Amino acid sequence: MSLESLIERFVDDREQLAPEELDALVEGLRADPARAAELREQLVIDDLVAQKLAVDRRNFLAQVEQRIADFQRTQAEIDDQVSDLRALAEAEIQHPPRPVADARWAWYSLAISAVLLIGAFLIVPRVLSSRRAVAKVIGIEGEVRVGWGEGVSQPVMGGAVLNHSYINVHEGSSLAVQYADGTQVRLNGGTQANLEEAEDSGGKLVRVSKGEVAATVAPQPGAGMRFLTPHAVATVLGTALRITVDDHSTTLDVTQGTVQFDHRDGGKPVLVEKNGSCVASEDELKLRELRWPDEQREALAFLFNPFVRQTFVRNAESGNPRETELVPRDAAILDDFHHALDLAGGSFVLSTEPPDNAAALLFEQFRESADFSLEIVLQPAAGSQQGKVLTLADSGAAANVVLAQDGEEFIFAIKTEQQPTPPALRLGKIASDRPTHLTITYQSGELIAYCDGVETVRSREVTGKLAWHPGPLAVGGDAGGQSPWRGTVEGIALFKTRLAPSDVARNVRSYRVLAGRAGL
């Protein structure tokens, strides 16, 4: 391939060239400095034009401002941690170990003690320490099994969890335990873990084989509390965190404070700070940004994201997100502080203004789709009311999608080839005193609803591909602004795919962490 062609392709996409082609490009540019200068100019102009025209590159100054604010917050957190560690160190200095006055007497004492206690050290205490309670049960949902030795039982509220207990939490269930110092650990559905007292340091130790564990850890003396997974060790002095373990990796999300994360194979540890995340794979630790949604992002068709204050609809043709807006009608307002949709008798509708016509772009996303998922974080203003929370193309004929509150219950309907007039699936009540993360996912023949990541309804009534007609996305009413619903909507994500239970759980947890609601 000619140097000219390599240059054109490199400018087109910096990651397009194969290693051999990159070698040829480097060699060619070294031999021809004029072409190197020309390529550099192309890259510079390419970026300047992108700065001018690309939607996601127009807010650079605001992005820098946000990064500086993040940096300031992180610095404050680190300063707090350093102060804590310094206080611990000072306490050690003020109470140093007492020097031994006479070394010979010390040796005699030690030898006699050893003879007298050797049997006890070898036989009895191991059993006693194993039988010691390390924590007590403060919450159980669903099916949980706790094993110790050969015995397995269902834990009870207030019951003790013994040292070296093996815990198996079934899918959709959870177990919360509390240590004597107030440290709380929640083991979510699908988790297998052991609770132990570390033999070397006496500190708290949680071995997580798989699943998801969230913890709020009280300040720990000495070596701290440790979470061991097949891939990594998280060491905690006092913070809130979540650990998710699958066959290939361990993900650590930190809500408060700082956690030291070490790979099991050694290497330099990583300090993960508040709102930070780190993935330990088979061979490396990789820091990453905590975000919502975290799973199936490539299948996102529409997103109203309160954390980055972004609303976008994906262009079906290019696959790229296009920024858009939800336009308020009547008494609806965008709460600037929380970036939430405040619905007090009005509604929002997705922009249909040319040239974007976001509603049309959204329709294109689902034209040939067989799957659909919705995540919405909402809080009704009243436990009982009539109104439509979210609708798609709801203007007379059967809507593509309707999520509504009908008295105390919420209902959901989705139009398909087989059900042009779809049945309303009853989702049950949703609390009016706190936000609820509702997830609904559809794949022909199966519709599942989750509240806060826990499956609540499953239906096989609806079948077939989506058979939708064009129409606007409206929040807090129908297409014409009728059937208003009162309440608050914080986040909305529409996916053109089914979400697996693990996707649902992870997205809910990420949202909670980002919203500062990751407590147990």
Next chain:
Amino acid sequence: MGEAAAQGELDFDTIVRETQPHIRAYIAGMGVPRHDVDDVAQDVYVELYRFFDRIPPDVPPKQWLKGIARNLCLNYFRRTSRRSRLQREALVEIFLRAEQEGPPAMAEGPVRRALDGCYEKLPAESRRLLALRYEQELPSQTIAQRLNSSAEAIRVALFRIRASLKNCITKNMAGETGP
């Protein structure tokens, strides 16, 4: 203290505002993929914020920022595989030499304003192609399908448009900064 801090913040904001198009283009000019350019550039300005009071008074901020940008770009490429890393580092070296030996016109002055003027002078067809590529972010292959052309022809056309923009910008900026 308050006044000094306020003055410092004002200077920081001014530096960011005035240098950001150049620094972002500078980072792109070292071969960083377009979708990561702004991330690296944000890191550059976080470093500026951290070490604002340590910039030697005789060093122009843009020059200091370019030094930081160069190091962060090398860090960026160090995260890739060994072979790719060596190739990318070689490219950075080639591009840095090209920048140092090339004319300074595009490195200084109101480059974005010059670009705006030159963009307006482009034929409608060229502007349409740029909109498809940069505004709608379509790959060359998709643009080619839309315009009944080939991906290679689209790449060549875009290359020529960028070359004409570069000539126009250089000319305009030489006129503005010249005697």
